[in-house]
Amino acid sequence: MRDLLETVAAGELSPAEAEAELAGYVTGDAGRFDAAREQRRGIPEAIFAAGKTPAQVAELAGTAVETTDRALVTRADDDHVAALESHLGEEYPDATLERRGSSVLAYGPDYERPTLEATVGIVTAGTVDGPVADEAQIVCEDAGATIDRIDDVGVAALDRVLDQADRLREADVLIVAAGREGALPTVIAGLVDTPVIGVPVASGYGHGGDGEAALSGLLQSCTVLSVVNIDAGFVAGAQAALIARAIDHSGE
C-alpha cells in the first residue's frame, strides 16, 4: 500500500485510481463507483441514468473512465447525454462516445474490448420492442459476444418465426423481447435446445398493459425460460453475456 500511496503523492496515480485499487470502489459526490465489479462479477458496473441528475451521471461516468477506461450509461435522456459529452469532452478528450438509443458507451484510447467465442441471439416480437433489445445488445457487444439480431417475428404470423428457426438454433444463448401477451419467448423456447432469456416489454394497453401481461405470461410459460423485469434490457444482456462468458471460458 505504501508504494501505491507514494505514486499518488508523486502524482502518477489519481486519488480515485488509488481508492479503486485499495477499496475496489471510488467515492464521489454523486455516489460510489464500483471499479472492481468486472473482476468480481464478470460484468462491469453500468450507470443507470434515470433518476440521477445530468451532473451526477457525468461525474460517475468520468470516474468510470478514469479508473476502468470505460463507462456504460443506460436510460440516458438528452440532458444526460449533453452533460456526458461536455464533461467527458473536457476531462477525457481522448475518449470515444458511442450512443445506441438511450445507452452511451464511452472508452479511452487504450481500452481493449474483450472478445468471447459465443453468439447471443437477440430477437424481438415487434417494432416497439426494439429499444429494449438495443439496450441488451450494447451490453453483449461490450462484453465481446457475437450478436445475431432478428427483428419483428411475432407469433401473429407464425411463418415469420418459423422461417428463422435455423438461425435461432445456432445461437448459444437467446434473448427474446416481447410486449403485449409475450407469447414469442415461449414459442421460441419450444424450438431450440439452448438457454432462452425472456424480456417482457412495456407495451400494450388496458388490463395487463405496460408489460405486466407479458411478465406474468413469461413466468407461467409451459416451456423453460428465465425472465428479467419489464424492459430490463441491461439485465438480460448482462445475464446472456455471463452465460456466453461461461461457454467461452469452458472452451479454453
Next chain:
Amino acid sequence: MRDLLETVAAGELSPAEAEAELAGYVTGDAGRFDAAREQRRGIPEAIFAAGKTPAQVAELAGTAVETTDRALVTRADDDHVAALESHLGEEYPDATLERRGSSVLAYGPDYERPTLEATVGIVTAGTVDGPVADEAQIVCEDAGATIDRIDDVGVAALDRVLDQADRLREADVLIVAAGREGALPTVIAGLVDTPVIGVPVASGYGHGGDGEAALSGLLQSCTVLSVVNIDAGFVAGAQAALIARAIDHSGE
C-alpha cells in the same frame, strides 16, 4: 289470460307453467327461473350450482324441467347431483339425466334437442383444461351444434397444433381453452379466418397463477380474439352457440 287461468283452475296447467307463460319467469323459494330466456336470448337459462344449496339447485332444476322440458346445471358437486337425482327422480320420473364432469343436463321424454348447421371447434392446450372445455361442450351440444374437439395441443411442442391446422380451419367458430401463459389461443387465431373465443383456465401457480396470466395474455393478444372470464366454459360455449346460431339462421 282468462283462458290460461281456467286451464290452471282445471288442473291442466301447473301454476308454475302459467306464471312462465304470463310473466316469462317462475318464482319459487329458491329464486326465479327465467323460462323465457331461450326465446329472448337464444340460449336457455342454466343453473349455476356453486354457492347454492343442493335443495335450491334441485328446486330450480325441477322448475326448469316443468316449464321448459329441460334443465342444465353447471358447477355441480356430488351433493348437488345427488339432490338433483333424488328430486327429479321423484317429481319427473321420465326425465333423463346426462352428466359431463360437473355439468348435468336433464330433459323430459318429449324434449327435442335443436340442431344447427355449424361446427364449433373446441380446443385445449393441456390435460388440465379438459373440464373447462367439457362445460363449453355440453352447452354447444345442447344448442345443437356439431362439435370438433381437439385436445392437448399446447405450444411447447408447436407440431402438435400445426398438425391440426386443417381441422382448425374447418370449424365455423373456435373455443380455445388454455391456462398457464395462455399462448395457444393467440397462435391459433393467427392460423384461421374464423372467430376465436379464448378461455383462460385457472391453472398455473405463483405470480399470474389461477388463470390471471392467461386472462391478461388473451386480452393483450396481438391477434384478434374475444375473451371470457377465467374458467367460464359456459359463457364461451353459449357465445359460440349464438354465433353458430347466427350462421345457421343466415343460411336458411
Next chain:
Amino acid sequence: MRDLLETVAAGELSPAEAEAELAGYVTGDAGRFDAAREQRRGIPEAIFAAGKTPAQVAELAGTAVETTDRALVTRADDDHVAALESHLGEEYPDATLERRGSSVLAYGPDYERPTLEATVGIVTAGTVDGPVADEAQIVCEDAGATIDRIDDVGVAALDRVLDQADRLREADVLIVAAGREGALPTVIAGLVDTPVIGVPVASGYGHGGDGEAALSGLLQSCTVLSVVNIDAGFVAGAQAALIARAIDHSGE
C-alpha cells in the same frame, strides 16, 4: 418462383411485392408487414401507431399500400398523421386517406372494399365511449359490414336503451362500449338473441377507474358476453367483422 423473380428483374414487380408474394410478409427497417394476413386471418393487418415513431408508421403504411392496396392505421396522433400524409402523398399520390378519430384508412385507386350481407350494431353508453366505438366502426366498415350506430343509451335512464330495443334486436352482432361500471352490455345482452361483444372503456376515476371496473364487470356478467381488452375498439370491430363474415359466407 422463377417467373416472379423475372418480373422483379424486369421492374414490373417491386421487391416488396415479390417478398409479399413469396413469404407472405415484407421486411423493412420499421418491421415486417404481414401482407398475407387478410387471406390467412380474414382481416388485414392494421398498424398500431402508439409506441412507434411517425417514420416507422409511415413506412409500414407505405408497404401496406404497396402490397395490399390498402392500409389501416390506428391510435395515430397528429405527428403520425402528418408523417402518413407526407409519405403516402409522395410515394402513392393516388391514394385516398380517410381519418376517423385516431384511425386512418388509406387505399389506392383500384382498391375494392369488400361487402358483407350482415349488420353490426355499435352501441355506446355515453359520450366518452365515442372514440372507442369509432375505432371499431372503421374496422367493420373496412370489412364491408353494414353499421347501425346507437349512441349514449347508458342505463342511468333505462328508457334510453329500452327505446332502442327493436333496433338492437335487428343487428346480426352487437358491439357495446361502456366505461364506468359497464352495466350496459349486460343489460343489452339480456334483451337480444345475437352475439354481443363488450368493450370496456377507460373512463371513470378512483377505484376501478380507467376501465378496470368495466372490464371485471363484463367478465362477471350474469348474461352471455364475450369481451375484449379496455379500449380495444379495433379488436372488437375485427371480431365482429369475422362473425359478420361467417354469417355472410354461410348465406352464400
Next chain:
Amino acid sequence: MRDLLETVAAGELSPAEAEAELAGYVTGDAGRFDAAREQRRGIPEAIFAAGKTPAQVAELAGTAVETTDRALVTRADDDHVAALESHLGEEYPDATLERRGSSVLAYGPDYERPTLEATVGIVTAGTVDGPVADEAQIVCEDAGATIDRIDDVGVAALDRVLDQADRLREADVLIVAAGREGALPTVIAGLVDTPVIGVPVASGYGHGGDGEAALSGLLQSCTVLSVVNIDAGFVAGAQAALIARAIDHSGE
C-alpha cells in the same frame, strides 16, 4: 355515583351494569362491550363472531343481555351458536334467541323492540345474495323498521326488476345486494327517487370474483349510490336503519 355504588354493594346492580352506567362500556375477559352505543350512535353494538372463540362470543353476548337486555351476534357458525345457547340458557334462562342465517338475536323478557315509521326495501339480484340480505334484514327489523323484501330480480331478465318498480318506489330507503357484475343497484337507482345503498356480494369466480367486480362497479356507478364493503349486510342494514330513524324522527 355514590348511590350507584351503594346499589352495587347491596347486590341490586351487577358490577357490569354499574360499569356500563358509569363508563358506557363493560370490560371482561373477552373484550369491552360498548353498552352506550345505541344511545350514542343510534344503533346498538353487534358482536361480530368470526375470528372470536365461541366462549368469547358467548361472554360478550351475556354482557350485552345483562346490560342492554339484548344482544345481536352476526357471522356466527354452529359452534358459536351452541356456545351462545348454552351460556345464555344458563345465565339468562328467560332470554329468547332468534336465529336468521348466521345471525342470532337474543333478548330478555322485558325487551321492547323499537318501531320506526319507515320502510326499508331489501332487494337481491340472485339466490346467492340471500344470506347477505338476511343479515341486513335482521338489523333493520331489530331497529324497528318495516321491511319489504324483494328477491332474485337480477338484470339478465330485465322484466323481473321492472315488474317490481312500484314496490321499489314505495320504500323510504333501499338496500340492493348483488354479486357477479353488480349491475342491479345501478339499474334500480335509476328508477327511484330515494337513497339506495349497494351491497356487493362475494359471488362470481375468476377475475373480479369474490365481490371485487361488484364493488368496483358500484363505486363507478353512473347513478347515485352509496356503498358498503363486500358482504357487509350488517353495515348496510345499520346505515339504512339510521336513515329510517332520521326520517321517522323528522316526522315527529
Next chain:
Amino acid sequence: MRDLLETVAAGELSPAEAEAELAGYVTGDAGRFDAAREQRRGIPEAIFAAGKTPAQVAELAGTAVETTDRALVTRADDDHVAALESHLGEEYPDATLERRGSSVLAYGPDYERPTLEATVGIVTAGTVDGPVADEAQIVCEDAGATIDRIDDVGVAALDRVLDQADRLREADVLIVAAGREGALPTVIAGLVDTPVIGVPVASGYGHGGDGEAALSGLLQSCTVLSVVNIDAGFVAGAQAALIARAIDHSGE
C-alpha cells in the same frame, strides 16, 4: 301529444323541449341529456366534464338550461369553463353562472332553487380535502339543503374534532371527506347518531396513495358508514341530498 307538436310547429316550444317532454331525454350531437332525471331520481343530471370536449360540455349544458332551466357541470377545467361561458352567454344571455372550484352551476332567470328542511354537515380532515367537499357542497346547496361546513379537523390532533362534536351531532346527515389513512369518518361515526357518508380523497403517496388506503379503510370501518368512490364529491352530495329530501318530505 298532438297539442305539444302544435306548440312546436308554432315555435312556442323548441324541438328539444318537446323531446324532453315526450321521451324524457334530449338527443344531440354531444349525447343525450336526461331531462326527466330530477323527477324520476330526485336529483337532476349533472354533466361530468372530464373526458368530454369543451364543445360537448357546452352543448349539453345548453340543452340542460333549455329544458330544465338549470345545468350543473362538474370536473370542468378552464377550457370547459370558457366554452360554457361563451356558449351560454350567446344562447342564454339571461342565465347566471356560479363557479365553485371545478364545478359550475348555471340557471335561468326563472329558476327557483328548491329548499329542504334538513342540514347536511360537510366535514374535511385536511386542507387538501377541500375541493372534494366543495363538489359535494354545490350539489347539496343546489338541492336546497342547509349546509354546515367544518374544515380541517383530522385526527392527528383529536381535540380539533372533539371540539366540534356538538355541531356534528346537530346535522341530519354528514359527509366526511378524508384522504391519507381516512380515519376521520370512522371517528366521527362513533360520535353521532345520524347517517355518515365517507368520501375517500386521492391524497397520500406511496403504498395506498391516491385514496386507495382511505377507501379500503372506510370500507373496513368498525363503525357504521356508507362510502362513495375516491373523490366522488358529487355522489356523496347527491346521496346526502336524497337523504335530506327523504327527511324533509317525511316531515310534511
Next chain:
Amino acid sequence: MRDLLETVAAGELSPAEAEAELAGYVTGDAGRFDAAREQRRGIPEAIFAAGKTPAQVAELAGTAVETTDRALVTRADDDHVAALESHLGEEYPDATLERRGSSVLAYGPDYERPTLEATVGIVTAGTVDGPVADEAQIVCEDAGATIDRIDDVGVAALDRVLDQADRLREADVLIVAAGREGALPTVIAGLVDTPVIGVPVASGYGHGGDGEAALSGLLQSCTVLSVVNIDAGFVAGAQAALIARAIDHSGE
C-alpha cells in the same frame, strides 16, 4: 481454537457448542441456528415454525437450548408443540416450556432472563387482535422489558381509548395492534410523545380484508408511526425490545 477443540475431544463441550463458539452458528439437518444473534443483533434468533416440519422445529429448538440455554418458537401449531415437548423432554429434561398462544419459550435451569428498565405498552383495538399482541408480548418479556397491556380500546367508542390516555403516555414505547381499518394506532400516536409501532392485524373481510386496509392505513397515517407487516407480532415485539434496550443502556 486448539483449547476449544480439546474440550470437544474431552467431551466437555458438544460439537454444536463448539461450532457456535467458532462460527457463530450451528449447522444441522434442519438448518443453521444463529447462536450469535443476540450478541450481534441484541435479540436472539426465534424459530418460525410455520412451514417447517415438527421434527425440524424440534431439532432447531434443541440446538438453541444446547448452545444458548434458551429457545423461542413462534407460529407453532399443536403438532409443533408436541414434537417440541417430546424432543426437549428427552434431550433436555431440565428445560422449562412456557406456551403463550402459538409461541413457546423454552429455557434451561441456568437461564437468566435479562431485565430492562423500560416499559413497553401493548395495546389492542379488539378481541381478535389478542393473539398478535401475545406474540409481541412474549418477545418483550423474554427481553426483560416491563409490559403494560391494554386491550380492546378500538375507536368506535372513543372513550375507551381516551380513558387510558395516562397509561398510554407512561409507556416508553408503544405497540398498537389493530385490524379492520386500523385507525387506533393513528389516534394513539396523536396522544403520546413516545415512539409508536403499528401492527396491522389480518382481520376484516371483503376489500382490504386480511389486514391490507390496516397496513395501508398505517403506512398513510397522518401522524408519526413505524409499521411492521400484517400479524408480525414478533417483529413489533423485537423492535420495541431494541428500543427499550437502547433506552435502558443509555440510562446506565
Next chain:
Amino acid sequence: MRDLLETVAAGELSPAEAEAELAGYVTGDAGRFDAAREQRRGIPEAIFAAGKTPAQVAELAGTAVETTDRALVTRADDDHVAALESHLGEEYPDATLERRGSSVLAYGPDYERPTLEATVGIVTAGTVDGPVADEAQIVCEDAGATIDRIDDVGVAALDRVLDQADRLREADVLIVAAGREGALPTVIAGLVDTPVIGVPVASGYGHGGDGEAALSGLLQSCTVLSVVNIDAGFVAGAQAALIARAIDHSGE
C-alpha cells in the same frame, strides 16, 4: 383565561397566539395549525406542501412561525418556496430560511433548536435515495440529534457496507433508505444491535417499481425492522427523533 384575553385586547398577543394557547391549534383560511403538537407528540407539526397551493403553504408556515417560532415545510416545489420566501419575508423579516432539497425550515431570531444526546445514522443504498434521506435528516437535525450520514453503500458491492460496519454499530438508531429490491436495510439490520427503520424509495421500474418491491421486501425482512411508507423520509426522521429523544431523556 381572562388575563390572556386582556393581553390580546392590549395588542400584546395576536389572536392566533391566543387561540394556540387556549385551543392548542390555530384556525385560518388554509386550515388549522396544530401549535401544541410538539408538546403533545414530541415532534412539531410539519407542513406537507404537495397538494396545497403556494398561498396555503405560506399562510400555514406564517402561523407556525407566529405561534411556535418555527416552521418546517416538506415536499415544497419552487412555487411553494417562492411563496414562502415572499410571505415570510414580509411578515417575519427576522426569520431565517434553510432549504434542503424539497424541505424548508424557517425560524425566528429567538428560536432555540433543541439538542439530544443521541446519534441517528442515516444510510442510503444509492444516489437516487439521497432526497428521501435528506428529508429524514432535516427532521432529525431540527429535533437536535447528531447525524451520521453514510451514502451509497448498496449490496451489489458488499464491501461498501461492510467497510462501514463500525460506524453503523455506533449510531443509536438507524434510518436506511433503499429503492429497487430494498435489500440494504435487511443486511444492515443483521449487523447491528440497535433499532433500524427501513424507508423504501420510489425507484426501480417495471414490476415492483416505484418502491413497491422495496416496501414488500422490508415488510417481509427476515431480520427485525420497522418500516415507513415509500419515500416517507419525514416519518422515518420523526420516528428516529422520538427514539433518540427517549434515549436522551432516559439518560437524564
Next chain:
Amino acid sequence: MRDLLETVAAGELSPAEAEAELAGYVTGDAGRFDAAREQRRGIPEAIFAAGKTPAQVAELAGTAVETTDRALVTRADDDHVAALESHLGEEYPDATLERRGSSVLAYGPDYERPTLEATVGIVTAGTVDGPVADEAQIVCEDAGATIDRIDDVGVAALDRVLDQADRLREADVLIVAAGREGALPTVIAGLVDTPVIGVPVASGYGHGGDGEAALSGLLQSCTVLSVVNIDAGFVAGAQAALIARAIDHSGE
C-alpha cells in the same frame, strides 16, 4: 415409414413408440406426451402432476417410460405416487422409481443417465426453501450435472453466506432459492462472476407473502439475475441444466 409400420404390425414396436417416432409425440386419453422434447429442447418433458388425476399422471408416466425409457413427475402428492407405483409396477416391472420430495423419477433398466462436465450450485436461504431446491436438484441430476448444494445461508447472519463464498465462486451456474424478502440471490450475485438464477419461494405472510415480495425483489435486483416464477424449482433446474449443457458442449 413403411418399415416402421411393419415393425408395429410385427409387434416389435408398440403403437405409442411408432407415433413417437413419426409425430414426435404420443396421444393418449390423458393427453399428448412430447417424446421428442429432449432432442428438440435439450431437456425431456416432465409431467406436472398438480391438477391432473392420479390415473392421468400414471398413464402419462407410462407413456414416457415406454417411449423414452424415463419419466420425471413433479408436484406429485401421495395419491399420484401411489398410482404411479401401481401402474408402473404392473406395466414396467423392471423400472426403478426414485422419489425426492414431491418429485418422482422413473427409468427403465437400460436407461443411461447423461453426464455433463459442469457444476450447478444450488443454494437455499432457509429451511423452508428446501423442497423448491429439491425440485431443481432432481432436474439437474437427471441432466447429468454435478450438484453442489449449500443450505440455509440467509442474510440475517451474513457470515453464513460469506463463509461459503469460495464454494459459490466455483460453481459454473448458481440457483438461489429464497422466500420472504428474497435478498440472498442479490447478495450472492454480487459475489460471483457466473450466471445466477433466482427462485422466489412462497414463504412469508401478510403483504408480499406467498413469494410475491421475493419475486418483485428479484426482478428489481440491483445486480444481474434472471428469475423464474415463485416455487418454479423445475424451471430453474432446467434452465441451469441448459446452461451447464452449453458449457459442457463448448468444451468438447
